Amino acid sequence: MxxxxxxxxxxxxxxxxxxxIETLTPLFTRLFDDDNMLREWFAQLVLYSQTMTLSRLYAPFGELGVGALQMTADIHKVSLTDDDIDELKQRMSEMxxxxxxxxxxxxxxxxxxxxxxxxxxxxxxxxxxxxxxxxxxxxxxxxxxxxxxxxxxxxxxxxxxxxxxxxxxxxxxxxxxxxxxxxxxxxxxxxxxxxxxxxxxxxxxxxxxxxxxxxxxxxxxxxxxxxxxx
CATH class of the missing domain: 3.40.50.1000 (HAD superfamily/HAD-like)
Structure with missing residues (x-):
């Protein structure tokens, strides 16, 4: 060097x-029955935040996080409730x-x-x-x-x-x-x-x-x- x-x-x-961020894992385990789903969601969140910037667009990171959760749920055919989204927001604010x-x-x-x-x-x-x-x-x-x-x-x-x-x-x-x-x-x-x-x-x-x-x-x-x- x-x-x-x-x-x-x-x-x-x-x-x-x-x-x-591993303290978010219980939410993803409960929703998807898979401990690794946290990482899939986080990768989607990072990917699409960078996509927004490259496309000269912007939305707050928290909104993209909720959207990435919904997208991940749609991909895996999991239904989300408002309580699930509230839990994500709560856990993200208390890591x-x-x-x-x-x-x-x-x-x-x-x-x-x-x-x-x-x-x-x-x-x-x-x-x-x-x-x-x-x-x-x-x-x-x-x-x-x-x-x-x-x-x-x-x-x-x-x-x-x-x-x-x-x-x-x-x-x-x-x-x-x-x-x-x-x-x-x-x-x-x-x-x-x-x-x-x-x-x-x-x-x-x-x-x-x-x-x-x-x-x-x-x-x-x-x-x-x-x-x-x-």
């Missing part, structure tokens, strides 16, 4: 990176923090990094999902793509953060457990820190940017970022 300047601001993805989140964020703060979040999800009234998960105090700002109506990994999403913080893209490091997210950040001129949580892996193909940092847990990933700074 060629030398890169050390980032000063760490930008965290939220869903699955910091907050545990707990991963066990490695607080230790990793504490390390980065103690090392002097500025921390912010960038999420595809729309902003919400207090208490926010990050507040409910006990993570909000670590971050100086929380950004949502709703302000520019483009979903990650559109370059404008990462550039918005740099512009709002009055820094160059090279000062940002995007931490995410989705490779498509780190690819987007690196293509926009930032650093990429890839968290290989379950169901996420590198894409070994030509021209796919290699993450600058990579680990299977947030604490180790944070240590790599801190050590690079020294």
């Amino acid at each position: 060629s030398p890169i300047p050390s980032p000063s601001i760490i930008v965290f993805d939220v869903n699955e990176t910091l907050l545990d 707990p923090a991963h066990a490695d989140a607080v230790p990793a964020l504490t390390k980065l703060c103690d090392a002097g990094f500025r921390l912010v979040t960038l999420t595809n999800s729309a902003s919400s009234a207090s208490p926010t999902p990050l507040e409910k998960a006990g993570l909000s105090t670590f971050f100086e700002r929380s950004f949502s793509v709703e302000s520019i109506e483009k979903f990650k990994p559109a370059p404008e999403t990462y550039q918005m953060v740099a512009s709002e913080l009055s820094v160059e893209m090279s000062e940002l490091c995007l931490v995410a457990c989705h490779l498509w997210d780190t690819i987007g950040a690196q293509a926009a001129g930032g650093h990429g820190a890839f968290l290989t949580r379950p169901y996420n892996a590198v894409l070994p193909a030509a021209s796919v940017p290699t993450p600058h940092f990579m680990a299977s847990d947030l604490v180790t990933l944070s240590d790599q970022i801190i050590d690079y700074q020294q």
Whole structure:
């Protein structure tokens, strides 16, 4: 890996990176009798959010999440009720923090990094999902793509953060457990820190940017970022 300047601001993805989406599994198991259906729904949600941006269209991420649930149910010939949709919304608003989140964020703060979040999800009234998960105090700002109506990994999403913080893209490091997210950040001129949580892996193909940092847990990933700074 060629030398890169050390980032000063760490930008965290939220869903699955910091907050545990596996707590949605009971809903999908009940509806589809299959623990793996959560992943099918989530893949559809990501696919169609990116499709909307590529098509120069926009709908809030939560609305697309409900739509993706209905689409998945239609595909598998499952009937949904209003209560099912309400349960999805409730569970999405109350996802707990991963066990490695607080230790990793504490390390980065103690090392002097500025921390912010960038999420595809729309902003919400207090208490926010990050507040409910006990993570909000670590971050100086929380950004949502709703302000520019483009979903990650559109370059404008990462550039918005740099512009709002009055820094160059090279000062940002995007931490995410989705490779498509780190690819987007690196293509926009930032650093990429890839968290290989379950169901996420590198894409070994030509021209796919290699993450600058990579680990299977947030604490180790944070240590790599801190050590690079020294």
